[in-house]
Amino acid sequence: MDFENSARSKDYLERIDAFMREHIEEQEEKARLMMFERDPLYQWTPPPELEQLKEKARAEGLWNLFLPDDEYGAGLSNVEYAPLAERMGQSFLAPEIFNCSAPDTGNMEVLYHFGSKQQKDDWLMPLLAGDIRSVFCMTEPAVASSDATNMEATATIEGDEVVLNGVKWWSTGAGYPNCDIAIFMALTDPTAHKYAQHSMVLVPMDSPGVRIDHMLTTMGYWDEPSGHGQISFENVRLPVSAIIGGPGRAFEIAQSRLGPGRIHHCMRLIGQAERALRMACERATSRVAFGKPLANLGGNRERIADARIAIEQARLLVLKCAWLIDTKGVLGALSEISQIKVAVPNMAQGVIDMAIQLHGGAGLSNQFALPAMWTHARVLRLADGPDEVHRGVVARLELAKYVDRDAARG
Amino acid sequence: MDFENSARSKDYLERIDAFMREHIEEQEEKARLMMFERDPLYQWTPPPELEQLKEKARAEGLWNLFLPDDEYGAGLSNVEYAPLAERMGQSFLAPEIFNCSAPDTGNMEVLYHFGSKQQKDDWLMPLLAGDIRSVFCMTEPAVASSDATNMEATATIEGDEVVLNGVKWWSTGAGYPNCDIAIFMALTDPTAHKYAQHSMVLVPMDSPGVRIDHMLTTMGYWDEPSGHGQISFENVRLPVSAIIGGPGRAFEIAQSRLGPGRIHHCMRLIGQAERALRMACERATSRVAFGKPLANLGGNRERIADARIAIEQARLLVLKCAWLIDTKGVLGALSEISQIKVAVPNMAQGVIDMAIQLHGGAGLSNQFALPAMWTHARVLRLADGPDEVHRGVVARLELAKYVDRDAARG
Amino acid sequence: MDFENSARSKDYLERIDAFMREHIEEQEEKARLMMFERDPLYQWTPPPELEQLKEKARAEGLWNLFLPDDEYGAGLSNVEYAPLAERMGQSFLAPEIFNCSAPDTGNMEVLYHFGSKQQKDDWLMPLLAGDIRSVFCMTEPAVASSDATNMEATATIEGDEVVLNGVKWWSTGAGYPNCDIAIFMALTDPTAHKYAQHSMVLVPMDSPGVRIDHMLTTMGYWDEPSGHGQISFENVRLPVSAIIGGPGRAFEIAQSRLGPGRIHHCMRLIGQAERALRMACERATSRVAFGKPLANLGGNRERIADARIAIEQARLLVLKCAWLIDTKGVLGALSEISQIKVAVPNMAQGVIDMAIQLHGGAGLSNQFALPAMWTHARVLRLADGPDEVHRGVVARLELAKYVDRDAARG
């Protein structure tokens, strides 16, 4: 057993840390504080500096670090990538600047693992280059999407075409002007086995019949310029070759996609929690009330200790999970993936809430990043599967040690 | 002991309930959903319908119900007003329509109890009439305002004038075009007893030297058209007669103001929690996943039960506290006022979070009022004194049963 | 709405308080501390002082206060009895001394409401006189008794006899030498409606075929001299007239019995929590560490405040529930009875655990009553229905506001 990270991971971490300190964090802080100065407006156009920073990051080799492939990515294992994602996650901009942001990373992994040569050329290459953005269209407004078999959208095969219909929402990234491609998941063959009925289709966003109905807020935030869209697909016709991996493989692909997607979210959230704890400590040691620094009032130290303890535990679980994915694959880490998906967002939500409370009224306002951080953690208790569904997975795998698989399903 | 509410309180409740069903709730729902349709914009101008509804409510005698005075208000006791405030609190608009919204109610009580004849004529009357709005300027950005003695703003007496300087924030209501008057609290005499150094001054918002620096968001919300302002006061000169109750009485007035202010917040929050539970039950019984209504999945029923249990207990504590204020005055209810100020927002935050979770992604979006409701509850864990300060009051009064007062202060 | 207790309840409270201070509490303390001095031994024989105190209490009219009947009891309503039970509950001996202890009170209520003239003469009179003790035999070791329809014991009618077979446990009170009578619940007619299959039978403990197999510990305690027995019934033959209210009425009687039984437990537990908070405050103000009284260290004040807030809320819910039973009957208070059954033991467990922690190692030992108090609270999260079952009842009644009764059952 060895808790030391690899030399190359440590080297990348240093470089990312330096890049973020030098080029990202101060600017991000300024941008947020500017909201005070102007009439609030939604910036659906990414600032030009973003593209410049992306180029710079790419030039420095801080690019596509998430992909465990030597050629397309940096060839890092998940456990090596974890500290990097954690550091990037402390900023809302950094993941994008390093081309490591959701949902693009997940979509790239889908194309990397399941895409045809043509699909890779058309979409994976420009995504890896950071030239375009993408959305993942799975969740639907009309049904409980925690149960994916509820899905109502259809991808019907008619001859050599596939015809798409349905309404999807929570399509994060739909706000980008260069969001060019969607991965659309829908029902193809209701007569097939429960988990072989659905397909994933690559849909150019400018296809006739594709329309962004409107954007959604999360806890009041539009999350511009990325945003979350509700998108309708009405008789969208595409060649059958637009289906990833062929018809009926959507669940298989989704499971493969969601493993890394979830762990990346969790890695970044650890970073957010760590950032919140730092802010809490800075506030606690610098602000005075009733004649003492806040750190010396009431239960504040206990809360800081509890936050440290919670973060350490959650981080170790994420690392263990990453190591399992590296050594045994996603299927060897099913319980752990669901475990971190429950543990980390709840932990982060709690730590950030504590930091808000220590900041007083200011902690609720746009003076600090804390409200956006909290919202991000809260969203992840639902996104990529609600807590309850993941607890269900963990329990099923636990009970399967004692009864047969069907009984464990309940 | 009798848990039945009075006949006239029940009568008012019926009328308020009918008014809200008929005139308020559907429109409010529509207004929120409209956010989907348009480019988001902040409405700092209250809609004209609001004024019409206020007139209607006033005509029906559903007006100023908060004030336990037969002439100016409805003459209801706090315990009689509680169920009405709870019902109003289920809407974000209703309290204003019935002229029972914060911070105006608190400010009116200050003027009612401590205002001079002239101050009442100038400001209480138009507030009671709903013609103008007001702000309360106490909290400051530069210091920990949980400890009010930290306050840096000054109200210096020079001859027959008082000169105001300082920066205040979290001045809720500053966004209203007809927000005409501020109550400004500041240091007058640093040589006086700790709790006799400060004054409250009535400051017309159009006084030279008064400037709204900017508005603040709470968890991403601008809470327009009311909003929360940061306001600077620079050499604002007013006659000494603008001081409420005379110099040095600010702490005395603040304590008197905050008692009813806090309990009214709590009453309304009970309403929000009740509304969230209703939404949770409706969702749980109407939405299906994994072949069952959500109500029959995992721990959902337990969470619904826990919410019911938590709401009932918190409501009873608020009622008990109201009864104590009615029968023994604010000073006879100090512990209970702090108790509800801790218990109710935390309870409401938890219940609303549960309801969000049951709604899935939709619960985070502007499709439902839940995010705004959550934010409101979260804010109240800091506004009017953070949880920690109120826990401190409760503990001090508890320990004073065992040791003398100074030792109980710690 | 009125939170003042009645004059006669206040009068009784004063007298009970004086009696407990004068005659009970010091002795109880001494008895516990004596455990240090001797080789531990289990006192299955009640001390003679107990009978003397019972006589004294009876002579002073502090007797059978639980029974809302003017002749047999004191004619107090539940809401009037609540503060008395709370005060008695602060001692482990007092309820018995005032003839108000479980399970006798519940059994007396069964006989009072459902017993025949003969049954009352034979068993209710001696119980009201405090001459004998009783047990209630419902729970069984072999099945999940949270679902009472699981019950395996039988009460088969053969001619004019009823024949009893089965094993019951958690029969509290079985350790008393004068435990003369059991109420035994068992299956009589499996063909009847689900809730009309069972009967309750009065079984003299000296009937042939009745045997106490062994006693049970709760968290290590034997709870002597009362104790919890496992009792087997083997071909016990009794006349049919031993059945209370006639065959098939056991569920009806049980529901009626458990309402008051549960609320009495909760009232007493409020007393235990209040006692634990008092102990915590006394320790916090008298014990010094790191140069300060414990009260001024870390989060201790916050915990004391939280305990106060939790107790107040729970007490009010119990009082409201008592008032509902008084004014609308047990059936009008079903949700509230289950609500307090969840809320109060959990609250008490938490408050007592906090008090233990404040007492350090001593708090775990027989130097203080805290471990026994904690155990008592913990037991009540299972006795008379586990938390989970009561949460189910609360949820069902909540959801029934939105869907029909069958759907609410889930």
Added chain:
Amino acid sequence: MDFENSARSKDYLERIDAFMREHIEEQEEKARLMMFERDPLYQWTPPPELEQLKEKARAEGLWNLFLPDDEYGAGLSNVEYAPLAERMGQSFLAPEIFNCSAPDTGNMEVLYHFGSKQQKDDWLMPLLAGDIRSVFCMTEPAVASSDATNMEATATIEGDEVVLNGVKWWSTGAGYPNCDIAIFMALTDPTAHKYAQHSMVLVPMDSPGVRIDHMLTTMGYWDEPSGHGQISFENVRLPVSAIIGGPGRAFEIAQSRLGPGRIHHCMRLIGQAERALRMACERATSRVAFGKPLANLGGNRERIADARIAIEQARLLVLKCAWLIDTKGVLGALSEISQIKVAVPNMAQGVIDMAIQLHGGAGLSNQFALPAMWTHARVLRLADGPDEVHRGVVARLELAKYVDRDAARG
């Protein structure tokens, strides 16, 4: 980073597991269940089988595995020992059988690191051989021992003698007939630096002036045959050579002792939590209520999942802490040692409480080991430093990243 345990650790684990299955667990179960059959009595004499099993374990080389020394122990690192201690910890007898039980392990480490040649010969050797037992006498009844500087016992040097006076309690192991030696900590020189005033003295239990006043219960348990003693030392005279490492080094030694002591406790508690989860799953899948296995009722699956998630996180934190002690020493792991000391007992207490609840009434009784397990976890929230003190250490080390050391102390 590598989460795989070493080959030799895995080999030891297999052998310990086999030994426990074959020789310990069934017998232990039987012994507990025997309590049903007899009048309860306290077995202060260890059963003869215990000594036989110790011999057997020693013969198989499963002996002193805790000591990272090739000669005296097995030469295992802490991280290699962790899984073994976890497995042993699932039984109350196993640690003793493998000569790895508290407080002997801690006392042996003290002697190993700080003992003179003579002290080692006299006391370390027989302890390593399992021939005698020992107690650690630090905590005192009269003062808050969470602050060790409160200590009132004295070890006064008079010429070449040291004279001991004081009363100690919570001396675990004092009940063993072969408990021959005590390590006694007391004040030697009040004029020295705060952390150099105290000494640790080796006191043969048969020294004149040593008396076991009485034993203490924990939550009602006597924990026989080990037990927890209150021991008085009255003018006990010993040669100065009885002081370990010389006068004034007690705090230094204590810190060194408590590091491994605490982590061993935590390792074993992970085992207890794992055992409780197993019991919960077995019960949940085998017991039926309301027509379903308990696993499929209400929130039971969520609780099982939460337990799994909590255990995994706590175990990883313990392993990380062990690895830090191995690679950086106790001083390099101060925060982590306090972190696990908070995290693990609280986690275990929660998991075991959940398991109790799933077992219904049986879970509270001596039919299952759960009450003893719960008590053990609860005790460890106070033993070796209460949660609050350890949270204080974690917070201090956290805040020291932002302010200087003195400010971080608060």
